[in-house]
Amino acid sequence: MTARPQNVHQARLLRLLRDEGPRSRAELGDVVHLSRSKLAVELDRLVALGLVEAAGLAASRGGRRSGIVRLSPALRFVAFDIGATSIDVAVTNGELEVLGHVSEPCEVRAGATVVLDRALDLLGKLRDEGLIPQEVHGTGIGVPGPVSFRDGMPVAPPIMPGWDRFPVREAIGQELGCPVLVDNDVNIMALGELHAGPARSVNDFLLVKIGTGIGCGIVVDGAIYRGVSGSAGDIGHIRVADDGPVCACGNTGCLEAYFGGAALARDAAAEARLGRSARLAEILAATGEITALDVAAAAAAGDPVAVRLIREGGRHVGQVLAGLVSFFNPGLVIIAGGVAGLGHTLLAEIRSVVYRRSLPLATGNLPIVLSELAGAAGVIGGARLISDHVFATA
Amino acid sequence: MTARPQNVHQARLLRLLRDEGPRSRAELGDVVHLSRSKLAVELDRLVALGLVEAAGLAASRGGRRSGIVRLSPALRFVAFDIGATSIDVAVTNGELEVLGHVSEPCEVRAGATVVLDRALDLLGKLRDEGLIPQEVHGTGIGVPGPVSFRDGMPVAPPIMPGWDRFPVREAIGQELGCPVLVDNDVNIMALGELHAGPARSVNDFLLVKIGTGIGCGIVVDGAIYRGVSGSAGDIGHIRVADDGPVCACGNTGCLEAYFGGAALARDAAAEARLGRSARLAEILAATGEITALDVAAAAAAGDPVAVRLIREGGRHVGQVLAGLVSFFNPGLVIIAGGVAGLGHTLLAEIRSVVYRRSLPLATGNLPIVLSELAGAAGVIGGARLISDHVFATA
Numbered sequence: 001m002t003a004r005p006q007n008v009h010q011a012r013l014l015r016l017l018r019d020e021g022p023r024s025r026a027e028l029g030d031v032v033h034l035s036r037s038k039l040a041v042e043l044d045r046l047v048a049l050g051l052v053e054a055a056g057l058a059a060s061r062g063g064r065r066s067g068i069v070r071l072s073p074a075l076r077f078v079a080f081d082i083g084a085t086s087i088d089v090a091v092t093n094g095e096l097e098v099l100g101h102v103s104e105p106c107e108v109r110a111g112a113t114v115v116l117d118r119a120l121d122l123l124g125k126l127r128d129e130g131l132i133p134q135e136v137h138g139t140g141i142g143v144p145g146p147v148s149f150r151d152g153m154p155v156a157p158p159i160m161p162g163w164d165r166f167p168v169r170e171a172i173g174q175e176l177g178c179p180v181l182v183d184n185d186v187n188i189m190a191l192g193e194l195h196a197g198p199a200r201s202v203n204d205f206l207l208v209k210i211g212t213g214i215g216c217g218i219v220v221d222g223a224i225y226r227g228v229s230g231s232a233g234d235i236g237h238i239r240v241a242d243d244g245p246v247c248a249c250g251n252t253g254c255l256e257a258y259f260g261g262a263a264l265a266r267d268a269a270a271e272a273r274l275g276r277s278a279r280l281a282e283i284l285a286a287t288g289e290i291t292a293l294d295v296a297a298a299a300a301a302g303d304p305v306a307v308r309l310i311r312e313g314g315r316h317v318g319q320v321l322a323g324l325v326s327f328f329n330p331g332l333v334i335i336a337g338g339v340a341g342l343g344h345t346l347l348a349e350i351r352s353v354v355y356r357r358s359l360p361l362a363t364g365n366l367p368i369v370l371s372e373l374a375g376a377a378g379v380i381g382g383a384r385l386i387s388d389h390v391f392a393t394a
Numbered sequence: 395m396t397a398r399p400q401n402v403h404q405a406r407l408l409r410l411l412r413d414e415g416p417r418s419r420a421e422l423g424d425v426v427h428l429s430r431s432k433l434a435v436e437l438d439r440l441v442a443l444g445l446v447e448a449a450g451l452a453a454s455r456g457g458r459r460s461g462i463v464r465l466s467p468a469l470r471f472v473a474f475d476i477g478a479t480s481i482d483v484a485v486t487n488g489e490l491e492v493l494g495h496v497s498e499p500c501e502v503r504a505g506a507t508v509v510l511d512r513a514l515d516l517l518g519k520l521r522d523e524g525l526i527p528q529e530v531h532g533t534g535i536g537v538p539g540p541v542s543f544r545d546g547m548p549v550a551p552p553i554m555p556g557w558d559r560f561p562v563r564e565a566i567g568q569e570l571g572c573p574v575l576v577d578n579d580v581n582i583m584a585l586g587e588l589h590a591g592p593a594r595s596v597n598d599f600l601l602v603k604i605g606t607g608i609g610c611g612i613v614v615d616g617a618i619y620r621g622v623s624g625s626a627g628d629i630g631h632i633r634v635a636d637d638g639p640v641c642a643c644g645n646t647g648c649l650e651a652y653f654g655g656a657a658l659a660r661d662a663a664a665e666a667r668l669g670r671s672a673r674l675a676e677i678l679a680a681t682g683e684i685t686a687l688d689v690a691a692a693a694a695a696g697d698p699v700a701v702r703l704i705r706e707g708g709r710h711v712g713q714v715l716a717g718l719v720s721f722f723n724p725g726l727v728i729i730a731g732g733v734a735g736l737g738h739t740l741l742a743e744i745r746s747v748v749y750r751r752s753l754p755l756a757t758g759n760l761p762i763v764l765s766e767l768a769g770a771a772g773v774i775g776g777a778r779l780i781s782d783h784v785f786a787t788a
Binding site: 146155156203204216218220225226227228229230231232233234235237238239241242249251319320322323324326327328329330331356357358359361362364365 | 540549550597598610612614619620621622623624625626627628629631632633635636645713714716717718720721722723724725750751752753755756758759
């Protein structure tokens with residue numbers, strides 16, 4: 001049974017120690033506005049619960065030296081970041097530092113049982129390395145599709161056959177004997193950026209993930225905004241033009257029909273077949289297919305067709321994002337995901353369109369940046385999601 | 395000096411009495427989870443502050459009859475709803491019932507001093523009618539442009555010459571001797587719908603105002619979302635197409651370049667000059683201009699050109715709104731503003747596009763409705779804005 005704080009003061013202290021690291025009692029007292037004796041009572045209770053421990057004495061601030069406290073080093077959170085074609089499993093301590101992280105290719109369409117068993121196997125490997133000395137205190141899971149956050153299960157996810165209404169939270173909770181929360185993979189990436197990325201000091205921001213498809217995590221006042229049915233941020237099917245390519249959703253001209261890993265691979269293969277790029281044609285002949293990564297490599301090597309495809313993609317993302325920036329007026333936009341690896345060519349094009357098309361008042365102080373966390377955003381965000389839950393009153 | 399609640403319990407009681415009307419002490423105790431004696435203490439203090447008063451005895455619930463309390467009938471909030479070409483001034487009681495409401499044409503471009511003086515004159519008329527027995531407890535003001543909510547002043551408002559950084563809050567606060575808050579006119583309309591319209595039971599919704607221009611109020615978790623620089627919801631310049639009409643902002647293909655009162659009048663006049671509508675040509679010849687209201691009247695009388703212009707406008711609003719619905723996943727969309735008076739032809743077209751183009755998960759339970767408050771939304775919202783402030787701890 002995972003210990004939980006008993007009141008809001010304890011919850012606040014746990015989150016402070018998570019986000020700021022070990023602190024002296026004097027420093028904690030300054031922040032939480034509790035009397036010395038009340039603070040001592042709450043900290044003693046957290047020690048008794050096994051969540052906090054003493055860690056020596058702080059330097060003197062003039063009087064008696066204050067005792068330092070920290071989160072128990074035995075605290076462990078687990079994160080599963082399940083993507084369309086990969087799975088990441090990580091273990092963190094209470095401060096959400098990643099102690100171990102394994103990643104391997106895995107097709108989400110293999111179905112819930114296969115994929116979740118594989119995640120548990122990977123977790124077993126981390127356990128065998130001695131990374132989990134006692135219990136797991138909570139697990140956060142991201143999946144590549146719409147989720148009923150309340151029910152802890154995917155709902156009608158388009159690229160996850162066999163997962164519809166599969167009780168992910170219940171299944172993993174029973175297996176690991178700890179609290180579990182399940183969310184959309186883009187939302188947990190946004191939480192990862194909120195915890196450890198450039199968004200740490202920003203309350204309202206957008207994370208745009210460009211992978212096989214395109215999605216958006218929305219943070220309002222430091223928390224994920226999910227919308228009334230949990231589908232907020234699903235921007236891949238926003239209309240770019242009336243007469244664009246046909247999309248898998250049945251409409252024409254959706255953003256994902258123009259760009260994203262799948263559209264980029266499709267367009268690059270078409271250019272190769274038309275003989276417009278010797279480099280792309282070579283890759284197609286050698287491997288029988290072209291991936292978004294191949295296009296990135298070709299662009300980095302100076303292939304003009306590859307560069308043009310990336311710039312056109314960036315322009316379409318920018319057109320949609322410009323509207324969302326006018327609407328939402330965020331303090332920061334982060335571009336992330338596999339295709340974001342296309343890097344600064346893509347970023348430059350997105351910036352150019354947003355800064356030209358959004359309202360000056362909304363872009364005056366708006367940074368648009370690439371994620372610096374790369375593959376770690378999802379697992380850090382998964383750990384953050386469940387730690388927010390465990391470090392709150394029940 | 396306006397009295398304010400001294401703690402969160404008192405604030406909660408005041409908002410309950412505002413939103414639910416007179417209640418017995420027994421009923422209030424059930425809701426706020428205070429002991430009988432603690433509740434009595436807090437209510438006594440609110441009576442002493444002049445904010446609450448006793449109002450007889452409730453029907454028996456089995457035992458002793460419980461005393462009914464209500465907000466003091468002397469409480470008065472004032473709202474100024476300043477539009478591009480009109481000004482509305484209203485006085486409400488503590489429950490935000492409109493006791494008096496005057497509206498008259500007024501050009502906002504006449505400048506801050508002229509317009510605010512006119513608002514104070516209109517308030518004087520309501521005072522002369524005896525509607526303000528004692529003091530004004532707070533004033534909420536909406537203006538048709540971007541506002542620094544923190545500073546209480548318009549910032550670089552495009553259609554309000556002479557208003558940039560004019561200290562509206564300070565000026566009116568000194569004049570009326572009460573707390574004042576200033577916000578964008580669309581935001582106060584959204585608050586009005588939250589208080590008295592179909593949004594009363596919805597926490598996350600959008601209010602789209604189609605007037606001379608087009609704007610959007612965003613409500614997240616029962617509160618206005620303003621964005622990091624206060625410009626959230628400014629959707630009039632979201633791109634509909636690359637090759638559309640040139641907009642006043644300098645870009646091409648913005649929503650406002652396609653639709654809104656100004657664009658509709660422009661297009662109707664063009665059709666009249668081309669001889670495509672005898673009815674519109676008649677209006678143009680008779681008055682020298684065509685307004686959005688003229689187009690509405692022509693459409694209601696069956697003029698096919700007028701109907702087509704309204705449907706095309708609805709289609710463009712729907713295209714932008716479809717993207718915002720996918721992004722924001724609201725629980726309700728309300729269409730309001732002068733041009734919303736075009737009614738069900740416009741609504742049908744907007745609905746048709748949004749239900750076809752947004753994600754099914756986002757539209758499954760999404761009502762799209764016309765505002766039922768008409769001109770009252772702004773003043774009710776202005777009163778709500780300032781009452782939320784006055785009925786909170788300082």
